[in-house]
Amino acid sequence: MKALLKKIATKARRFLVAEHKQKLETLLLLQGKQLSSEHTKLIQSLRLNNGLINNGLINGGGDKHLSIESTEFKIFSQNGEDGIIDFLIQALDLSAYPKAFIEFGVENYTESNTRFLLQHRNFMGLVLDGSQQHIDYIRNDDLYWRYDLEAKCVFITKDNINALISTYLQSRDLENVALLSIDIDGNDYYIWESITCIQPAIVLIEYNALFGAKDRVSVPYRADFNRFKAHFSGLYFGASIAALIALGEAKGYSFVGADSCGVNLFFVKKALCADWLWFLDTYKDLEEYCTRHKARQSRDDSKKLTFLSHTKRQEAIAHLPLTKL
Numbered sequence: 001m002k003a004l005l006k007k008i009a010t011k012a013r014r015f016l017v018a019e020h021k022q023k024l025e026t027l028l029l030l031q032g033k034q035l036s037s038e039h040t041k042l043i044q045s046l047r048l049n050n051g052l053i054n055n056g057l058i059n060g061g062g063d064k065h066l067s068i069e070s071t072e073f074k075i076f077s078q079n080g081e082d083g084i085i086d087f088l089i090q091a092l093d094l095s096a097y098p099k100a101f102i103e104f105g106v107e108n109y110t111e112s113n114t115r116f117l118l119q120h121r122n123f124m125g126l127v128l129d130g131s132q133q134h135i136d137y138i139r140n141d142d143l144y145w146r147y148d149l150e151a152k153c154v155f156i157t158k159d160n161i162n163a164l165i166s167t168y169l170q171s172r173d174l175e176n177v178a179l180l181s182i183d184i185d186g187n188d189y190y191i192w193e194s195i196t197c198i199q200p201a202i203v204l205i206e207y208n209a210l211f212g213a214k215d216r217v218s219v220p221y222r223a224d225f226n227r228f229k230a231h232f233s234g235l236y237f238g239a240s241i242a243a244l245i246a247l248g249e250a251k252g253y254s255f256v257g258a259d260s261c262g263v264n265l266f267f268v269k270k271a272l273c274a275d276w277l278w279f280l281d282t283y284k285d286l287e288e289y290c291t292r293h294k295a296r297q298s299r300d301d302s303k304k305l306t307f308l309s310h311t312k313r314q315e316a317i318a319h320l321p322l323t324k325l
Helices: 002-054 082-090 115-120 130-139 160-171 190-194 243-252 270-276 285-290 310-317
Strands: 100-104 124-129 149-153 179-182 202-206 254-258 264-269
Touching: 002 254, 002 264, 082 115, 082 202, 082 264, 100 115, 100 190, 115 270, 124 130, 124 160, 130 149, 160 190, 179 190, 190 202, 190 243, 202 270, 202 310, 243 254, 243 285
Parallel strands: 100 124, 100 179, 124 149, 179 202
Antiparallel strands: 202 264, 254 264
8 A cells, every 4th residue: 555655646746846847947938038039129229220320320330339148048058058049049140051950968958058949949959968868868858759859879079070960960951050069078179170061150169268368278189088087176178268269260250259157159150240240249358258267166086066266276277288279
């Protein structure tokens, strides 16, 4: 009898949790829709003012006065990336791009940079993660059958990434995607450098603010790189902001800013920037993009959080090798 009651209680608990999750998600999406409509109004106003300036109806103007941080909001993203992506998707002329995305390093996809795109704008997409447990979680979620989402378990390297993307493109009869999000806590620079099979309109990629603003550096490439195996602190990963901006420039992208928490950089294809993002202010000192990173996620050799300050975090990994790029 006790076993039966326990079984009933477990099923009831799961039902209530699932129902609560669905209601919360509905509220989040409603909030996101409302915030997205504010972006629509802002973009319409900016375009109207630009038209008036170009036609000589008002004087001055043309100033770069809007930073992408001011467009942030968080629905499913870690920080304000949902808002920035939503703003860029609306502001740019993406008529030449399919409503598709690719995101690396999504864990179980409950917190990601593309989920709002998937559910709010009905984008299709490919998500990749190195944990089979995470991929199974995604595939068992209702959104996996409600939307055109493909989830694969794979450890990404610079040697397999083009084949992975190309296979997905062929399966959906695509030649490109509108957005690429890279966050693999390690070889991010080398993976983006290696991608040649797509030219997304928008790229966001994690940077390591602890590497500073001046040097173009990255952790050395290792196909099996793991940030916690490389150093117990978890702080030794990725590439510097200067390295990623230079790489973006070489690949035909303009740097348009970073989220306010100092985690992800945003890039847009140069051909799109001139006509559609004239109002963005990106001329900040690169050091500001590094000092804004406040997260104190450092750990000791027993995996306990140590809450080191910015300079102490830098000192903790200062002895480790970096590759100059």
